[in-house]
Amino acid sequence: MTEQRYHVTGMTCGSCAGKLRSELGGVLGVNSVHVDIDTGAVTVTGEAFDGSKVCAAIKEAGFEVAAVL
Template sequence: MQTTTYSVTGMTCNHCVSSVSAEVGRLPGVTAVEVDLASGAVAVTSEEPLDREAVAAAVDEAGYELAVTP
């Protein structure tokens, strides 16, 4: 198992949290998703490392955006 934390922008309420959790949770191999609304942090636990682009696409499908990493 591996946990990776991403930063998501645009979330403002519990519905946002639910949407992001549901979309990211549908990715193959994902076993858990924890979203911290206050910080925008999304911790994703998966069986294997996830492709960042796949996570970004799932977050986009939910209506939000992964923060750009330097």
């Protein structure tokens, strides 16, 4: 199991978090996504997912990756 954390900017509400979870759930290998709107932390857990595809999905959802933690 792999876990990666990202600092994401642009999230302001529960709807934003839901949109992000939905988009990331479509990335091959991603099993779960935890979003903390207050801190901007997004934790992705799964089996052998591609970090660049996770970043692309975050951008596709309309948000920016400020850092990979």
